[in-house]
Amino acid sequence: MRGADLMVQALVQEGVQEIFGYPGGAIMPFYDALYGAPLRHILCRHEQGAALAACGYARASGRVGVCVATSGPGATNIVTALADALLDSVPLVALVGQVARPLIGTDAFQEIDVLGMTLPLVKHSYLVSSPDELGEVLAEAFELARGGRPGPVLVDIPKDIQLGRVPAGYRPRPWHAARPANEHAIRQARALMAEAARPLLYIGGGVVLAEAVNALREFVDVTQMPAVCTLKGIGVLPHHHLLNLGMLGMHGTQAANRAVQQCDLLIAVGARFDDRATGQLDTFAPLARVIHLDIDLAEIGKLRKAEVALTDDFNHVLPGLSMPLQVDPWRAQCLADKAGYAFRYDAPGPAIYAPAFLQALSQSMPDDAIVCCDVGQHQMWVAQHMGFNLPRQHLSSGGLGTMGFGLPAAIGAQIAFPERTVINVSGDGSFMMNVQELATIGRYQLPVKIVLLDNAMLGMVKQWQELFFDARYSETDLSDNPDFTQVAAAFGIPARSIHTQAEQAEALQCLLAEPGPMLLHIKIDRRTNVWPLVPPGKSNLDMMEGALSCEVV
Amino acid sequence: MRSRMSLSVLDRAGALERLLRVARHRGFILREMTASRHESGVLNIVVEVESDRQPMLLASQWSKLPDVRALQIGQTLI
Numbered sequence: 001m002r003g004a005d006l007m008v009q010a011l012v013q014e015g016v017q018e019i020f021g022y023p024g025g026a027i028m029p030f031y032d033a034l035y036g037a038p039l040r041h042i043l044c045r046h047e048q049g050a051a052l053a054a055c056g057y058a059r060a061s062g063r064v065g066v067c068v069a070t071s072g073p074g075a076t077n078i079v080t081a082l083a084d085a086l087l088d089s090v091p092l093v094a095l096v097g098q099v100a101r102p103l104i105g106t107d108a109f110q111e112i113d114v115l116g117m118t119l120p121l122v123k124h125s126y127l128v129s130s131p132d133e134l135g136e137v138l139a140e141a142f143e144l145a146r147g148g149r150p151g152p153v154l155v156d157i158p159k160d161i162q163l164g165r166v167p168a169g170y171r172p173r174p175w176h177a178a179r180p181a182n183e184h185a186i187r188q189a190r191a192l193m194a195e196a197a198r199p200l201l202y203i204g205g206g207v208v209l210a211e212a213v214n215a216l217r218e219f220v221d222v223t224q225m226p227a228v229c230t231l232k233g234i235g236v237l238p239h240h241h242l243l244n245l246g247m248l249g250m251h252g253t254q255a256a257n258r259a260v261q262q263c264d265l266l267i268a269v270g271a272r273f274d275d276r277a278t279g280q281l282d283t284f285a286p287l288a289r290v291i292h293l294d295i296d297l298a299e300i301g302k303l304r305k306a307e308v309a310l311t312d313d314f315n316h317v318l319p320g321l322s323m324p325l326q327v328d329p330w331r332a333q334c335l336a337d338k339a340g341y342a343f344r345y346d347a348p349g350p351a352i353y354a355p356a357f358l359q360a361l362s363q364s365m366p367d368d369a370i371v372c373c374d375v376g377q378h379q380m381w382v383a384q385h386m387g388f389n390l391p392r393q394h395l396s397s398g399g400l401g402t403m404g405f406g407l408p409a410a411i412g413a414q415i416a417f418p419e420r421t422v423i424n425v426s427g428d429g430s431f432m433m434n435v436q437e438l439a440t441i442g443r444y445q446l447p448v449k450i451v452l453l454d455n456a457m458l459g460m461v462k463q464w465q466e467l468f469f470d471a472r473y474s475e476t477d478l479s480d481n482p483d484f485t486q487v488a489a490a491f492g493i494p495a496r497s498i499h500t501q502a503e504q505a506e507a508l509q510c511l512l513a514e515p516g517p518m519l520l521h522i523k524i525d526r527r528t529n530v531w532p533l534v535p536p537g538k539s540n541l542d543m544m545e546g547a548l549s550c551e552v553v
Numbered sequence: 554m555r556s557r558m559s560l561s562v563l564d565r566a567g568a569l570e571r572l573l574r575v576a577r578h579r580g581f582i583l584r585e586m587t588a589s590r591h592e593s594g595v596l597n598i599v600v601e602v603e604s605d606r607q608p609m610l611l612a613s614q615w616s617k618l619p620d621v622r623a624l625q626i627g628q629t630l631i
Contacts, residue, residue, distance in 0.1 A: 115566060115567050116567070116570065119567060119570060119571055119574050120574060120578065123619075124618075124619045125567065126565075126566070127566045127567070129566060140619075144619060296617070297613050297616070297617075298610075298613035298614050298616070298617055300613075301609070301610075302610060302613075
């Protein structure tokens with residue numbers, strides 16, 4: 001069998017059904033083997049779009065996302081998506097064609113050192129050096145991508161190995177059962193919990209990756225402990241859960257940040273004390289002892305010392321920690337803050353107030369809708385004002401903050417779940433970064449709903465320029481944006497534009513009722529900012545607030 | 554502070570580069586390094602690194618690399 005045929009066989013035996021890619025010279029043997037194979041290939045219009053779509057697919061489904069690119073520029077175009085997957089622990093396998101082995105190191109056409117280029121961007125990477133090792137490498141790649149703390153794995157495959165004969169037969173790696181939890185550490189953690197008067201749960205995206213959402217919800221139900229979450233932890237606890245104080249950190253809720261600063265025990269579950277969550281690290285949770293649960297030993301003590309660390313499967317650890325806690329006064333204080341500092345949506349006037357619009361969208365969309373956002377102000381508004389009750393329902397580029405993520409991620413999510421409503425909430429800056437993927441939506445008639453919040457600015461950068469750079473608006477004006485409704489129309493996607501609150505309800509109804517793809521363009525006031533905001537280098541208690549005002553554009 | 558570590562690493566494409574890249578990125582300066590290859594395809598490496606950061610931070614990052622089969626932190630030298 002040819003190496004390319006083994007590549008296809010490996011994908012099929014790993015349970016892969018859909019892959020995302022873009023063909024080219026050095027990967028042509030694989031595309032030849034793909035012809036007629038029982039795999040659905042989604043042809044995107046840029047390798048970055050394909051790789052981010054695979055990323056969205058993996059984030060939404062929990063399955064390994066697979067992207068394919070050719071050598072040279074094909075490979076260089078996927079690196080942003082690899083980094084995105086690395087920083088958010090997304091299981092991804094990237095198959096990349098390489099020039100034939102005799103040409104490696106000769107600066108051949110479309111030759112680049114892909115292994116070297118991607119070293120910092122992947123969990124692991126391989127350059128297949130002999131036909132005999134191809135099957136083993138592919139099996140190890142899938143095992144690594146999905147095992148432990150998930151992440152991207154790249155396999156660089158020379159063209160002559162794809163074309164040449166390889167040993168037949170592919171053997172996937174067996175699944176490894178989780179170790180039993182560390183009983184000694186559990187006893188230590190329970191002792192800390194019993195002593196605590198103000199315990200707080202700090203939920204990160206690792207809970208989702210560990211498939212431990214139910215275990216965590218049961219833990220909260222038993223302990224009745226208040227909880228805060230990271231951007232990636234949104235949806236682990238239902239939005240309206242009484243004890244869910246919301247997101248912490250730079251754009252977190254007042255209630256969440258106040259609770260963190262006052263708690264005397266912080267139980268971090270699948271969270272990594274990221275700077276966007278902690279603010280100035282040495283002022284973060286200053287009164288708290290820490291119990292840190294994370295599968296990745298390298299996260300323990302990396303940024304904050306933990307009194308007790310547990311690196312075992314959360315599904316084993318959390319039941320071991322569950323016990324009723326007598327913390328009524330603390331819980332009451334947290335809930336009073338939650339009520340007292342709740343977001344307001346009563347901006348005066350007829351203009352569309354973006355947070356209120358997103359809240360209305362959240363209330364109108366189906367309960368299991370998947371929302372993929374891009375990066376910027378709208379990303380934070382989605383996190384703050386849309387309610388998510390399920391894991392993997394809110395897809396957001398957290399660690400890398402990849403503008404241009406949302407549209408291709410929505411494509412991947414829609415491929416993974418053809419029957420669910422998938423909404424891409426984007427900003428005018430981010431949207432233009434992968435706008436070519438409208439063609440992919442058009443080609444496959446994916447019913448993705450695009451909500452484009454357009455303030456004709458790079459809004460988040462503009463906000464920081466306003467607040468921290470004396471309002472010197474350097475290169476953030478995008479008022480020469482194209483007519484987005486015409487752009488969508490050119491790709492065969494219906495679109496409409498709205499400017500006022502009076503149009504909002506009907507436009508949302510129309511968008512969500514549309515059976516196919518649709519773009520809803522919303523003009524918003526560029527003066528609307530994201531609040532609250534913890535300034536860089538400040539404590540999470542130093543939260544700035546701003547006015548609720550906006551005007552019709 | 555300076556620390557010495559011993560590693561057993563699978564000698565695969567990029568293995569040494571990965572070690573050195575991680576050390577640099579995590580804030581450690583390489584002061585000394587010896588490596589010898591066994592017939593089994595394993596590299597035995599002894600390194601001396603220097604950093605303001607605790608050696609455990611580098612050891613835990615190195616331990617995550619799939620090429621690394623064993624790692625021991627030796628004495629802290631300074």
